[in-house]
Amino acid sequence: MRDLSADHRLLSLNTATVRKQGDLAAIIEACARAGIPAISPWRDQVAAIGLDEAVKRVKDTGLRLSGYCRGGMFPADPARLSEVMDDNRRAVDEAAALDAPCLVLVVGGLPHFSRPGSAPSRDIGAARAMVEDGIAALMEHARAAGMPLAIEPLHPMYAAERACVNTLRQSLDICDRVDPTRTGMLGVAVDVYHVWWDPELAAQIARAGRDRLLAFHVCDWLTPTKDMLNDRGMMGDGVIDLKAIRAMVEAQGFAGFCEVEIFSDHWWSKPIDEVLATCITRHRSVV
Amino acid sequence: MRDLSADHRLLSLNTATVRKQGDLAAIIEACARAGIPAISPWRDQVAAIGLDEAVKRVKDTGLRLSGYCRGGMFPADPARLSEVMDDNRRAVDEAAALDAPCLVLVVGGLPHFSRPGSAPSRDIGAARAMVEDGIAALMEHARAAGMPLAIEPLHPMYAAERACVNTLRQSLDICDRVDPTRTGMLGVAVDVYHVWWDPELAAQIARAGRDRLLAFHVCDWLTPTKDMLNDRGMMGDGVIDLKAIRAMVEAQGFAGFCEVEIFSDHWWSKPIDEVLATCITRHRSVV
Numbered sequence: 216m217r218d219l220s221a222d223h224r225l226l227s228l229n230t231a232t233v234r235k236q237g238d239l240a241a242i243i244e245a246c247a248r249a250g251i252p253a254i255s256p257w258r259d260q261v262a263a264i265g266l267d268e269a270v271k272r273v274k275d276t277g278l279r280l281s282g283y284c285r286g287g288m289f290p291a292d293p294a295r296l297s298e299v300m301d302d303n304r305r306a307v308d309e310a311a312a313l314d315a316p317c318l319v320l321v322v323g324g325l326p327h328f329s330r331p332g333s334a335p336s337r338d339i340g341a342a343r344a345m346v347e348d349g350i351a352a353l354m355e356h357a358r359a360a361g362m363p364l365a366i367e368p369l370h371p372m373y374a375a376e377r378a379c380v381n382t383l384r385q386s387l388d389i390c391d392r393v394d395p396t397r398t399g400m401l402g403v404a405v406d407v408y409h410v411w412w413d414p415e416l417a418a419q420i421a422r423a424g425r426d427r428l429l430a431f432h433v434c435d436w437l438t439p440t441k442d443m444l445n446d447r448g449m450m451g452d453g454v455i456d457l458k459a460i461r462a463m464v465e466a467q468g469f470a471g472f473c474e475v476e477i478f479s480d481h482w483w484s485k486p487i488d489e490v491l492a493t494c495i496t497r498h499r500s501v502v
Numbered sequence: 503m504r505d506l507s508a509d510h511r512l513l514s515l516n517t518a519t520v521r522k523q524g525d526l527a528a529i530i531e532a533c534a535r536a537g538i539p540a541i542s543p544w545r546d547q548v549a550a551i552g553l554d555e556a557v558k559r560v561k562d563t564g565l566r567l568s569g570y571c572r573g574g575m576f577p578a579d580p581a582r583l584s585e586v587m588d589d590n591r592r593a594v595d596e597a598a599a600l601d602a603p604c605l606v607l608v609v610g611g612l613p614h615f616s617r618p619g620s621a622p623s624r625d626i627g628a629a630r631a632m633v634e635d636g637i638a639a640l641m642e643h644a645r646a647a648g649m650p651l652a653i654e655p656l657h658p659m660y661a662a663e664r665a666c667v668n669t670l671r672q673s674l675d676i677c678d679r680v681d682p683t684r685t686g687m688l689g690v691a692v693d694v695y696h697v698w699w700d701p702e703l704a705a706q707i708a709r710a711g712r713d714r715l716l717a718f719h720v721c722d723w724l725t726p727t728k729d730m731l732n733d734r735g736m737m738g739d740g741v742i743d744l745k746a747i748r749a750m751v752e753a754q755g756f757a758g759f760c761e762v763e764i765f766s767d768h769w770w771s772k773p774i775d776e777v778l779a780t781c782i783t784r785h786r787s788v789v
Contacts, residue, residue: 325741328725337743343701372659374699375725375741385701412661414630414672438615438662440730454612454662456624 216462219473219499226498227253227281229432229476230260233490235483239264240272242487247276249491253472255282255430256313258306270312281472282365282404282430283315288323289349290342290379291330299330299349304356307364316471317365317429318357319404321378322346328376342379350401351393358400365429366390367404370412372443383410383419390427402427405464406476408434408447411455417463425468433457433502434477447477449493451501461502473502503749506760506786513785514540514568516719516763517547520777522770526551527559529774534563536778540759542569542606542717548596557599568759569652569691569717570602575610576636577629577666578617586617586636591643594651603758604652604716605644606691608665609633615663629666637688638680645687652716653677654691657699659730670697670706677714689714692751693763695721695734698742704750712755720744720789721764734764736780738788748789760789 219225228251230242237245239260246254254273261269273280286306291299310318323329323346325336336342350364357364366386369378380386386403394401403423410416420428435453440446450457461473475494482490506512515538517529524532526547533541541560548556560567573593578586597605610616610633612623623629637651644651653673656665667673673690681688690710697703707715722740727733737744748760762781769777 337741339699339741339743370658371699372657372727372730375723379699381699382701412626412658412666412668414669436662440659443659443727443730454624454626456626 216465219502221499223250223495223498224252225472226251226495227255227472227474228491228494229255229284229474231257231284232475232477232482232494233487234260236487236490239269243272243276243278245487245491246278248488249495251491251495253279253281255280255284255319255474255476257284258309261309261313266309266312273313280313280315281474282317282319283310283313285319285321286353286364287320287378288329290323290326290333290345292326292333295330295333300352303349303353307353307357307360307362311360311362315362317363317402317404319365319367319430320350321367321369322350322380324374324376324379339374339379346380347389347393350389354393354400358398363400363402363429365402365404367406368409370409382413382415383423384415387419387422387427397426399426402429404430404432406432407455407457407460408432408436411436411460416460420463420467423467428464428467428469430474431461431464431469431471432474432476434475442480445478445480447479449477449482450475450497457502473498503752506789508786510537510782510785511539512760513538513782514542514759514761515778515781516542516571516761518544518571519762519764519769519781520774521547523774523777526556530559530563530565532774532778533565535775536782538778538782540566540568542567542571542761542763543600544571545593545596548600553596553599560600567600567602568761569604569606570597570600572606572608573640573651574607574665575616577610577613577620577632579613579620582617582620587639590636590640594640594644594647594649598647598649602649604650604689604691606652606654606717607637608654608656609637609667611661611663611666626661626666633667634676634680637676641680641687645685650687650689650716652689652691654693655696657696669700669702670710671702674706674709674714684713686713689716691717691719693719694742694744694747695719695723698723698747703747707750707754710754715751715754715756717761718748718751718756718758719761719763721762729767732765732767734766736764736769737762737784744789760785
């Protein structure tokens with residue numbers, strides 16, 4: 216297991232963590248000030264300053280990426296599938312332009328939440344089939360672009376609205392079917408917030424293995440959790456045994472960044488430099 | 503699959519659904535007025551009017567029980583294990599006095615939430631071991647009392663505070679280890695709210711089989727869910743495919759009640775007769 220206590224060379228900032236404090240340019244500047252070596256930006260933040268400008272600022276600052284957020288939202292009315300695939304191919308291209316190591320997929324829930332305007336449905340099995348079909352269809356473009364796809368299983372409390380892929384087992388079953396030869400172009404993003412509760416966590420991380428562990432995200436689960444979306448905790452403030460989970464992914468050979476991704480009204484209300492300083496302290500002490 | 507459309511002979515009311523509108527005596531009277539044939543009462547409601555009085559009123563009204571809520575909360579400091587087991591044995595005895603078909607187990611989360619005052623812990627694996635040890639220890643008393651124990655897997659969003667058993671697979675793994683000969687004294691309570699999202703739902707219900715399907719609870723999952731505890735939906739108001747899940751349990755031969763259990767600030771604010779009338783309408787139309 217790697218020693219994080221001496222510095223923060225392995226810390227990456229998911230830029231949603233400070234999305235209310237400034238635009239991507241301001242976030243990149245703040246990371247440079249704090250000596251944070253990597254980020255994982257969101258598409259809306261990149262679009263707001265323009266892809267070319269984002270690429271330039273990332274390069275000029277010498278930042279690396281730990282991922283790009285996000286592709287997905289596959290379930291939709293059949294008439295909208297070309298729109299869905301165009302959108303996802305653009306996400307792959309943007310990730311490639313930014314030199315991201317993977318495109319994170321938040322796969323979408325029921326069609327009317329995944330792509331608003333689609334016909335309402337309670338058929339989560341059908342939504343899951345659309346997700347798998349979508350990932351399989353996107354693989355060709357991802358391969359051509361050399362951009363691995365990282366399925367992020369989301370906590371089951373998001374199954375209806377955000378992602379109907381909710382466990383590592385389910386994610387890896389999709390990987391096995393869509394990429395049976397383990398080409399390295401399809402894997403998972405392990406976010407402790409979504410998977411910490413899973414009784415199969417250790418077994419499924421071992422099953423994933425190094426070639427399918429494409430990203431590792433940290434934050435914490437607060438008790439009580441006051442808001443299902445925007446009350447994630449800073450590492451160390453909740454109940455997740457972060458070092459135990461990091462040990463599991465590193466035992467498989469995971470050598471990437473520990474990406475801090477915190478959606479939190481509390482942390483969005485703090486000055487950006489204070490948030491980043493806290494991330495660094497906690498990265499060195501409790502991650 | 504049973505036809506529920508003609509009447510509500512298979513409807514049971516979990517009494518927490520109207521716990522703010524009156525005491526257990528008032529709830530029993532309201533069920534009698536509405537022709538609801540069964541209830542599943544909570545221990546605190548029984549204690550409030552006294553066990554003997556509860557038994558008398560249930561018998562005098564001719565009500566049946568679909569379960570008794572609840573035993574569990576096993577994780578605790580070692581020094582408190584005898585307190586935990588005494589508490590659970592009393593729950594078994596009360597369930598027997600009320601002639602319940604099973605005691606529902608909400609197994610508890612991390613020790614300091616399960617039994618407040620216990621030492622704080624992030625070790626969910628240790629909590630799970632305490633749960634299994636507790637169930638195994640309780641089996642002797644349950645067998646002597648002829649009272650089956652129904653493990654209720656709770657939604658993963660409750661893993662820290664309420665139950666660290668979060669899937670049917672995990673529940674049935676415990677059943678297989680603790681009661682390998684399938685004596686009928688250990689099984690599961692399937693609550694759609696907790697399990698609807700599970701990609702393994704159909705497979706695990708089939709694995710459970712009739713002898714381990716001890717209870718079936720219905721409500722609905724609202725989108726958005728505004729409160730993690732008290733914003734469950736009335737059947738039909740959310741995204742759960744209720745008939746599909748009922749078909750799964752009935753395909754295994756489940757012949758018990760469909761128990762309505764709704765924790766909801768919204769429904770707690772309505773007159774009791776209006777809530778019961780709505781439960782009956784929805785039971786006949788969407789369950």
